[in-house]
Amino acid sequence: MTLLLLKLLLAPLLVVGSSLAGRRWGAPVAGTLVALPIVAGPILLVTCLEQGSHFGARATSSALLGLVSLAAFTVVFAWCSRRTGWLGALSVAWLVTLALDLGLARLHLPVFAAFAVVLTTAWLALRAFPPVPASSVSSASPVWLWWDLPGRALATAALVVTVTTAAATVGPSMTGVLAPFPIATSVVAAFVLAQQGTDGAVRTLQGVPRGLLGFAVFCLLVAVLVERLGTPATFTVAVAVTLLVQLGWRWTQARRPALAVD
Numbered sequence: 001m002t003l004l005l006l007k008l009l010l011a012p013l014l015v016v017g018s019s020l021a022g023r024r025w026g027a028p029v030a031g032t033l034v035a036l037p038i039v040a041g042p043i044l045l046v047t048c049l050e051q052g053s054h055f056g057a058r059a060t061s062s063a064l065l066g067l068v069s070l071a072a073f074t075v076v077f078a079w080c081s082r083r084t085g086w087l088g089a090l091s092v093a094w095l096v097t098l099a100l101d102l103g104l105a106r107l108h109l110p111v112f113a114a115f116a117v118v119l120t121t122a123w124l125a126l127r128a129f130p131p132v133p134a135s136s137v138s139s140a141s142p143v144w145l146w147w148d149l150p151g152r153a154l155a156t157a158a159l160v161v162t163v164t165t166a167a168a169t170v171g172p173s174m175t176g177v178l179a180p181f182p183i184a185t186s187v188v189a190a191f192v193l194a195q196q197g198t199d200g201a202v203r204t205l206q207g208v209p210r211g212l213l214g215f216a217v218f219c220l221l222v223a224v225l226v227e228r229l230g231t232p233a234t235f236t237v238a239v240a241v242t243l244l245v246q247l248g249w250r251w252t253q254a255r256r257p258a259l260a261v262d
Contacts, residue, residue, distance in 0.1 A: 006046055011160045012153035014038035015184050019149060036211065036246065037218045039156055040066070040179035041239070044222060046164045047175055048231045055172050056231070060223040062176025064114040065107060067212055067219070069100040071118075071125040073182045074205040077189050078129050081198045086190040097182065105173040111223045118216045125209040132199045148191065155183050180215070214246035 018033040037044075040063055048056030076096045080089035109117065159181060167175040185208060193201035221238040229237070 003046060003049060006042060006049075007160050007164060008157050010045075011039045011042035012156045014042070015152050015156045016149050018184070019152060019188075033207075033211070037180070037215050037242065039159065039181075039183060040215070041218065041235075043160050043163050043179040044176075044219075045231070045235055046160070047167050047172075047179075048222075048226055048235075050164065051167055051172075053226045053231060055167075057223050057226050058172035059167070059176035059179070060219050060226070061109075061111045061114060062105065062173045063179045064111065064118050064176075064216060064219045064223070065104040065109070066101060066177035066180040067118045067215060068104060068121045069097045069177065070180045070182055070185070071121045071209045071212065072100055073097045073185065074189075074208045075125050075128045078198075078202045078205050081189075081193050081201050082130060086193045089193065090186055090190055093182075094186070101174075101177040101181070105177045108173070111220060115216055115220045118212060122209040122212040122216075126206065129202055129206055130198070132202045148187065152184060152187050155187070159183050211246065211249070213249055214242045217245050218242040 015038055018036065018038050021033060044056060044060050044063060047059050051059075073093045073096065077089045077093040080092045084092075163175055163178050163181075185205075189201055189205055192204045218238045218241075221241060222234055225237065226234040228234075
């Protein structure tokens with residue numbers, strides 16, 4: 001019963017909470033928040049509890065590579081949004097993400113090598129976005145529909161239940177790469193594109209690769225520590241360190257001029 005409640009409630013509550021915070025503090029914060037392991041973290045926690053720490057460590061190592069797909073999703077969606085609406089951009093970006101996940105699930109890298117790949121990918125992704133003049137972005141907040149938060153919560157719960165239920169069948173590699181699948185990111189990107197246009201969507205999505213450092217640190221710590229410390233202690237440490245890293249990163253970014261876009 002406890003695991004079922006974790007599957008059904010933990011990630012959806014985190015998604016709703018981060019969504020409300022993003023609405024309060026704007027698109028850049030929303031992009032950074034959806035880059036936190038608010039969905040993948042609960043998936044990996046349940047995986048470790050159900051399948052054991054060895055399985056969980058391997059899945060979490062693969063989840064690092066899943067962040068490559070997440071970064072690719074943001075860039076593909078951003079470019080597609082210039083030529084099509086939110087549905088077309090979302091369809092193409094999801095296809096690319098799934099194709100990358102299938103390929104990356106076959107790739108077995110040492111965890112520190114995977115960590116380096118994620119950081120490199122995030123750096124490259126930030127430089128691959130279409131250019132957006134700062135003056136072109138509307139300051140108006142998008143108008144969220146009544147079903148937005150319930151829809152996010154249901155989609156998140158469905159992903160958590162599906163991935164964790166299938167874990168024993170598909171194995172740790174596929175479980176891991178699917179854990180960061182961009183459910184929350186997709187909803188945010190689609191709404192902002194529909195209401196603020198391409199430039200607003202790009203600004204929001206740029207927050208995802210900027211926020212991947214904390215996500216990557218979380219996965220690294222879980223992959224390295226879970227077999228040594230056990231699941232409860234490892235996730236406590238990983239969450240605490242991730243929050244410190246993310247807050248520190250936000251603080252350093254706030255003190256620097258915004259990334260110049262030519």
